[in-house]
Amino acid sequence: MLSINWNKKTMCFVLTALLLLVIINSRQISVSASEMKFSVEAKIPDNQIDKDKTYFDLLVKPGETQDLIVLLKNDTNEKREIEVAANTAITNDNGIIDYTMANYKRDRTLAYAFKDIVSTDNKVVIPPKSEISHTFKLAIPPEKFKGVILGGLFFKEKLNNSSKKNQINNEFAYVIGVQLTESHEAIEPDLKVNKVSPDQKNYRNVIVANVQNTAPTIIKNMQITGTVYKNDKIICSISNDKVRMAPNSNFNFQIPWNNKFKPGKYKLALEAKTSEKTWNWKKNFEIKSDTAKKYNKKVVGITENQTSSLLYHLAIAILCGIIIVLFAIMFCKRKSKGDQNELS
Numbered sequence: 001m002l003s004i005n006w007n008k009k010t011m012c013f014v015l016t017a018l019l020l021l022v023i024i025n026s027r028q029i030s031v032s033a034s035e036m037k038f039s040v041e042a043k044i045p046d047n048q049i050d051k052d053k054t055y056f057d058l059l060v061k062p063g064e065t066q067d068l069i070v071l072l073k074n075d076t077n078e079k080r081e082i083e084v085a086a087n088t089a090i091t092n093d094n095g096i097i098d099y100t101m102a103n104y105k106r107d108r109t110l111a112y113a114f115k116d117i118v119s120t121d122n123k124v125v126i127p128p129k130s131e132i133s134h135t136f137k138l139a140i141p142p143e144k145f146k147g148v149i150l151g152g153l154f155f156k157e158k159l160n161n162s163s164k165k166n167q168i169n170n171e172f173a174y175v176i177g178v179q180l181t182e183s184h185e186a187i188e189p190d191l192k193v194n195k196v197s198p199d200q201k202n203y204r205n206v207i208v209a210n211v212q213n214t215a216p217t218i219i220k221n222m223q224i225t226g227t228v229y230k231n232d233k234i235i236c237s238i239s240n241d242k243v244r245m246a247p248n249s250n251f252n253f254q255i256p257w258n259n260k261f262k263p264g265k266y267k268l269a270l271e272a273k274t275s276e277k278t279w280n281w282k283k284n285f286e287i288k289s290d291t292a293k294k295y296n297k298k299v300v301g302i303t304e305n306q307t308s309s310l311l312y313h314l315a316i317a318i319l320c321g322i323i324i325v326l327f328a329i330m331f332c333k334r335k336s337k338g339d340q341n342e343l344s
Contacts, residue, residue: 038080038126040155040174043069043133055177056153060140062182068118068136070153070176074126081125081158086118086136089150089177091213091251093201095224095243099152099175109214110248112141114151114178123158140180147187147216148247149180179218187217189277194250196268196283198261198291203300205257207236209270209283212250219245222274226255229267243272260299261292 042056045066049057056068074080085102088110092098106113120136136153156173194210207228213219223241227234238255245251253270265286272279 037074037076037157037172038082038155039073039075040176041071041073042153042176043071045069049181055179057179058181060138060180060182062140062144063142064140066138066140068138068153068178070134070136070155071131072124072126072134072155073131074128077128079125079127081123083156083158084120084122084124084134085154086115086120087152087154087175088114088116089152089246089249091245091249093252093254095240095245095251095253097150097218097244097246099177100154100173102154107212107248107250109212111216112145112149114149114180117141117149118151118178138180144182145216146183146185147181148218149216150218150247151178152176153178187215189213189217189219189245189274190215191219191272191279193270193281193283196285198257198285198287198295199252199254200295200298201254203298205259205261205295205299206254207257207266207268207285208252208254209268210250211245211253211270211272213245213248216247218247219243219274222272224253224273225271226253227269228255228257229269230264235266260296261287263287263289263292 042054044051044053044056045058045068047059047066049059058066060066072082087099087102088104088106090098090101090104090107092101102115117139118136119139120134124132124134126132152175154173154175190213192212192214194212196207196209199206199208207226209226211224221241222243222245223239224243225237225239227237229235236255236257240253255268265284268281268283268285270281270283
């Protein structure tokens with residue numbers, strides 16, 4: 001059986017190792033220690049199309065009204081103040097259906113926005129260790145609509161502004177999707193590409209192509225590939241095979257330039273593909289000299305930025321480790337000297 005001589009030097013070594021482990025793992029510990037502050041659950045009504053779904057998937061009729069009821073549960077010992085909203089589903093610039101945007105630019109093809117046909121109180125308080133219900137009033141438009149109206153019931157805990165400045169506050173939010181339809185008729189997606197232009201996102205030059213779904217239907221698992229050419233030479237290219245689009249929405253598909261802009265005339269070849277259909281577009285665009293200068297002044301190189309960030313965090317980690325080790329060595333030396341004085 002292994003035995004360890006727990007003298008002063010051994011204890012100092014163990015203490016140093018433990019302190020280094022704490023430094024390395026402190027970030028992971030702070031994240032995993034958080035707990036969920038509240039939960040939400042949809043109370044599924046009789047007109048639910050698919051009873052196995054946990055969101056609202058409703059077959060509705062023109063002009064009717066309906067209450068959508070959500071159960072909110074608080075398992076903590078403190079009351080929870082929750083901000084509530086009914087948001088229209090949009091497609092964000094990552095090519096993902098987003099239910100969290102209260103303010104957005106409405107697509108010109110959207111006949112009925114979800115947030116315009118739902119009303120609710122925008123705040124609710126859940127007492128400690130309790131469950132309450134919250135109601136959303138749904139009013140279906142009197143005119144018959146085709147396809148899908150898509151939105152989300154959004155719940156977010158209101159943060160306490162009096163929290164300490166350096167304290168980490170975890171923000172808890174939930175969304176329950178709502179899909180409304182008046183028939184089971186399948187609607188074919190209809191895609192268009194609007195403006196193509198140079199732009200800058202997060203200090204990186206990109207070419208932006210505005211892709212629009214003009215039909216009241218959800219597009220799932222779509223692949224979009226964009227390639228920029230100059231005189232038949234490929235300048236840059238990117239592909240995203242996980243694009244999802246909300247009904248009657250648009251988003252800016254971004255092709256990273258990965259360099260400084262050069263003035264000139266270019267061509268964009270864009271392909272969108274689902275399991276049922278493929279679209280292809282070719283769009284000419286120009287990068288003007290003043291536009292290139294404006295963006296090139298602010299552009300940050302990808303490799304340079306990533307390297308400097310990595311070196312910065314690595315230097316901080318090494319510095320913290322050195323300080324801890326030095327303090328531990330000094331402590332050990334003092335203890336060792338004290339022990340020698342006691343023995344002499």
